[in-house]
Amino acid sequence: MGAWIMAGVTFREAARKRILWTALIVGVAFLAVFGAALHYQMADFAVRATIPFLRYQILSAMLLIGLYVVDLLAVLMTILTSIETVSGEIASGTIHAIATKPMARWQLLLGKWLGSAVMVLAFVTLTFGGTMVVAWWIGGVVPEHPLQGLLLVALECLLALAVTFAAGTWCSTLTNGVIVLGLFGLAFLGGWLEQMSGFTESARLMTIGIVTSLIMPSEALWRRAVFEMQSPLAGALPFSPFATVSIPSGTMIGYAGVYLLAALGVAVWHFQRRDL
Amino acid sequence: MSQPPTLAIETRDLRKEYGRKVAVSRLSLAVRRGSIFGFLGPNGAGKSTSIKMLLGLVKPTSGFARVLGAPAGDVETRRQIGFLPEHFRFYDWLTPAELLALHGRLSGLSRARVRERVPALLDLVGLTPHRDRRLGTFSKGMLQRAGLAQALIHEPALVFLDEPTSGLDPVGRRLVRDIIRGQRDRGATVFLNSHLLSEVEVTCDQVVFIREGEVVAARDLHAAGDDRIGVLARTGPLSDATVAGLAAWAGEVTRDGEELRLTARSADVLPAILRHLVGSGADVYAFTPVRTSLEDQFLRIVGEDRGL
Numbered sequence: 180m181g182a183w184i185m186a187g188v189t190f191r192e193a194a195r196k197r198i199l200w201t202a203l204i205v206g207v208a209f210l211a212v213f214g215a216a217l218h219y220q221m222a223d224f225a226v227r228a229t230i231p232f233l234r235y236q237i238l239s240a241m242l243l244i245g246l247y248v249v250d251l252l253a254v255l256m257t258i259l260t261s262i263e264t265v266s267g268e269i270a271s272g273t274i275h276a277i278a279t280k281p282m283a284r285w286q287l288l289l290g291k292w293l294g295s296a297v298m299v300l301a302f303v304t305l306t307f308g309g310t311m312v313v314a315w316w317i318g319g320v321v322p323e324h325p326l327q328g329l330l331l332v333a334l335e336c337l338l339a340l341a342v343t344f345a346a347g348t349w350c351s352t353l354t355n356g357v358i359v360l361g362l363f364g365l366a367f368l369g370g371w372l373e374q375m376s377g378f379t380e381s382a383r384l385m386t387i388g389i390v391t392s393l394i395m396p397s398e399a400l401w402r403r404a405v406f407e408m409q410s411p412l413a414g415a416l417p418f419s420p421f422a423t424v425s426i427p428s429g430t431m432i433g434y435a436g437v438y439l440l441a442a443l444g445v446a447v448w449h450f451q452r453r454d455l
Numbered sequence: 456m457s458q459p460p461t462l463a464i465e466t467r468d469l470r471k472e473y474g475r476k477v478a479v480s481r482l483s484l485a486v487r488r489g490s491i492f493g494f495l496g497p498n499g500a501g502k503s504t505s506i507k508m509l510l511g512l513v514k515p516t517s518g519f520a521r522v523l524g525a526p527a528g529d530v531e532t533r534r535q536i537g538f539l540p541e542h543f544r545f546y547d548w549l550t551p552a553e554l555l556a557l558h559g560r561l562s563g564l565s566r567a568r569v570r571e572r573v574p575a576l577l578d579l580v581g582l583t584p585h586r587d588r589r590l591g592t593f594s595k596g597m598l599q600r601a602g603l604a605q606a607l608i609h610e611p612a613l614v615f616l617d618e619p620t621s622g623l624d625p626v627g628r629r630l631v632r633d634i635i636r637g638q639r640d641r642g643a644t645v646f647l648n649s650h651l652l653s654e655v656e657v658t659c660d661q662v663v664f665i666r667e668g669e670v671v672a673a674r675d676l677h678a679a680g681d682d683r684i685g686v687l688a689r690t691g692p693l694s695d696a697t698v699a700g701l702a703a704w705a706g707e708v709t710r711d712g713e714e715l716r717l718t719a720r721s722a723d724v725l726p727a728i729l730r731h732l733v734g735s736g737a738d739v740y741a742f743t744p745v746r747t748s749l750e751d752q753f754l755r756i757v758g759e760d761r762g763l
Contacts (some may be wrong), residue, residue, distance in 0.1 A: 184560050188546070195548040273544040276605060279510045280561040281533040454513040 181282025182290035189294025193260065199298055202256050206306040209252065210313055213245045217317040238320040243409060245310045246322070250332050250401050253303045257339045258359050261295045265347030265446075266355050269455060278455050285447045292344055292443065299336045307332055322408035331404035331432070335397050338435060339363065341442035342395075348449040362395040370398035377425040385425070392427065396435035399427035462521075463488045463613050463644035464509060469518035471504050471668070478504040479668030482518070486661070488612075491635060491645045493655040493662035493676075495753060501668035502648050503541055506615055509646075510538055523613055534563045537611035541618045541648070543602035547591035551582050551601045554590060555608050562609035569608075576604040581630065595622035603631065613644045620651055632658055656749040664756045672756050674749075682721035685745040686728065689713045691738035700735070704728050707751070713740070718751070 193199040220241065224234050265288070268274040278287060307329050314320050322328055342362065346355045369391025376384030392399040406426045464486035471479040479501040486492045496502050507513035509520060511528020520527035523535055545554060552573050559569040577583045580600035585593070590601060599622045606614055616635070620628045628651070635658055638645050649655050655662060656676065664672040686705070690713060701708050704724040705717040719725055725744055732739050 181561060184557070188557060192546060192548060268544075271544045272540060272542050273546070275507075275512060275540040276538060276543060276545070276558070276602070277561065278512060279533060279536065279538045280558070281530055281563050282561065283530055452514075455507070 180286075181280065182286040182293065185277075185282075185287055185290025186293035186297070189264065189291045190297050191294075193295070193298045198260050199301070202260065202302055203305065205252070205256075206249075206302065206309065209248065209306065210309045213248075213310060214313045214317055217241060217314060221318060235320060238314070238318040239322070239409070242310070242314040242318070242320055242322060243405065245314065246307065246328065246332075246408065247401075247405075249303075249306045249310050250335070250404070253299070253306060253332060253336050254339050254363060254397065256302055257295075257299045257336045258343055258356070258363070260298065261340055261343045262347070262356050262359070263352050264291055264295060265344055265450070266350060266352045269347075270351060274455055284451045288344065288348075288447055288450045289443070292340065292446075295340055295344075296337055299340055300333055303333050303336055304329070324407040328404045328408040331400050331407065334432075334435060334439070335400040335404075338397055338400070338439045338442070341439045341446065345442045345446040345449070348446050348453060363397055365391050366395035366398040369394075370402055373425045374402075388425065392431060393434070396427075396431060396438055399431045400435050403427040403432055461488055462486060463490075463523060464492075464646065465519075465521045466509070466527075467519040469505070469508060469520050470516045471501075471508060471513060472516045477668060479508070479515075481669050482665065483670060484663065486644060486646060488644050489639065489642055490660040491639050491647060491658055493659035494646060494648045494665070495652070495655065495662055496665040500665050502665060503617065505665070505668070506617055506646070506648060510536070510615060534609070535612040537562075537606035537609065537614040539602045539606040539614075539616045539619055541621070543598065545590055545598070545601070547589065549590055550587050551577060551590060551593075551604070552586045554601055555604055558605040559608040562611075564609050572608055572610075576608055579607075579634065580604045596624060596627050599623055600627065600630075603634065607634070607638070610641070611643060613646065614638055615646045615648075617648045618650065619647070620649060620654055628654060652750045652753055653745075662749070664753065666756065672752070674752065676749075682723075684719050684722050684725070685751070686715075686717050686719055686725065687741075687743045687745050688715040688717075688732070688739060689741040690715055690732060691740075693732075693737050694735065697732065697735040697737060700731055701728065704731075719744075 217238070220237070223229075229237075268277075274287075278284060311322065311325050339359070343355065343359050346358045349355075350358060369388045372384050373388025373392070376382070376388055403426065462485055464484055466482050466484045469479060469482040469484075470477070482501070482505055494502055494505070504513060508515050509522055509527050511533075515527075522529070523532050525532040546557075549557065555573045555576055556569050559572055560566070564572065574583070574586075577586050580603055582597065582600055582604070585597065590598060593601065599619065603616070603619055606616065619631050619635075623631060632654060635645050635647065639660075647655065647659060659676055662674050662676060663670045664674075693710065693715070698708060698710060701717055704727055705719045708715070708717040710716075717728075719728060722744065725742075729739065729742055732742075
């Protein structure tokens with residue numbers, strides 16, 4: 180019961196403090212720019228009489244660029260909006276009047292995580308889904324497997340949320356931000372190195388890429404999402420965020436799921452034990 | 456059915472270390488059910504850490520603590536506990552009515568019971584006219600009232616109040632005092648940590664003084680034979696004989712310029728002291744009874760230079 184109440188409070192907090200609405204305004208602004216770009220591209224196609232095959236490939240690539248930006252935006256929004264949820268309340272003492280209520284601490288923490296997760300999923304669904312709808316409406320282009328892509332990006336954001344919560348039970352808000360953004364930066368670098376290893380056939384680069392994916396599998400989720408959604412032309416660009424030279428395996432996706440649960444487990448375990 | 460224990464709080468040799476720093480060294484307490492218990496000590500004496508241990512926010516390094524008959528921190532027992540933290544922080548985007556509803560629900564009250572209790576509590580702390588304003592717009596005193604209300608929303612058997620009058624004006628302090636007494640009247644135990652010794656003295660049944668995380672003195676404020684009362688007077692010049700003559704009714708007489716301080720045996724002798732001063736020919740500009748004995752004791756125990 181306590182967990183559901185905390186989930187509701189956390190979600191309402193995001194709405195009342197205008198975090199959710201500000202994030203959505205940013206998302207809508209992005210969709211407007213993306214839609215305008217597609218619109219003018221379509222106009223250019225008409226003027227130049229571009230052949231349908233090339234037209235489709237270009238629009239598909241533009242769609243993936245849009246989805247890539249949404250992915251980055253969603254991960255950053257997830258981290259920035261949840262960075263204070265645990266560490267901030269511990270530092271300010273807000274947690275004291277709450278943690279002395281008749282509910283176990285795991286309920287308090289998981290309730291907050293659930294509330295944040297609903298907010299994040301709403302943001303991802305609206306922006307990611309919105310990008311797809313805009314692309315279909317203006318350009319008539321649809322990604323290969325939109326649902327798989329959406330689910331993988333949602334999993335990436337939930338992973339970011341779990342890691343932010345876990346670090347938040349240990350560190351101050353600022354340190355938490357440095358750690359989580361650092362981990363995501365590392366994963367980003369590892370993803371590129373792994374792509375490059377596929378192109379240069381360097382086993383050592385591949386190993387570094389895999390190890391960084393094991394340390395933080397977020398980028399692997401995005402690359403798998405690209406693989407699911409990409410057009411052949413976009414996939415053929417070897418040094419782009421849409422390249423699929425090295426495709427993360429199903430095992431890596433499973434690992435990311437286990438990683439998420441483990442991060443939540445660590446968060447609960449430490450929050451239960453620590454002094455407040 | 457078993458009888459509830461007579462002690463609301465019982466601790467023995469409770470200790471908390473943070474690395475090499477000892478926050479609470481050996482805290483032993485016995486708080487009677489239905490009493491108002493004052494927990495006094497200078498800054499850094501370990502009061503807040505002790506309260507956090509009793510509430511389960513901080514895990515003791517060693518020692519024994521039972522609260523309402525259960526180990527300190529027991530989740531189910533918290534249904535019967537209310538807590539106003541020293542620095543009450545809150546979700547400032549809530550209105551006071553929403554804050555109380557949230558804390559009521561978290562305390563295990565049904566929605567129907569919350570609907571009954573919220574207006575009653577807002578009324579009790581004088582926030583009914585502000586029930587729909589966001590807490591972020593409240594003054595410190597109004598926030599303190601909201602914090603007090605959240606601690607009482609579920610009619611707890613034991614209430615921890617950590618500096619409840621902090622930020623309150625005299626009207627607010629009087630309100631808090633009345634509320635605390637009201638809690639005792641309905642049978643609740645109140646554990647009060649306050650720096651305002653005058654408040655503690657008129658409110659509490661028992662007090663303990665702690666220093667360096669250990670009880671160094673305890674006092675029952677309702678014990679027979681301790682009706683001493685301080686007096687602060689402002690007078691013209693007094694002869695040595697007049698000052699010496701005060702010993703018939705008072706002790707600890709000190710003179711500093713126009714200011715005369717003494718501790719009378721009881722309030723009954725105050726007219727005799729005043730007659731003695733006026734009868735000796737002294738001009739008396741002010742004569743104010745002040746229950747300073749607790750403050751005196753506090754200063755004696757903790758030392759005047761340690762800061763309150």
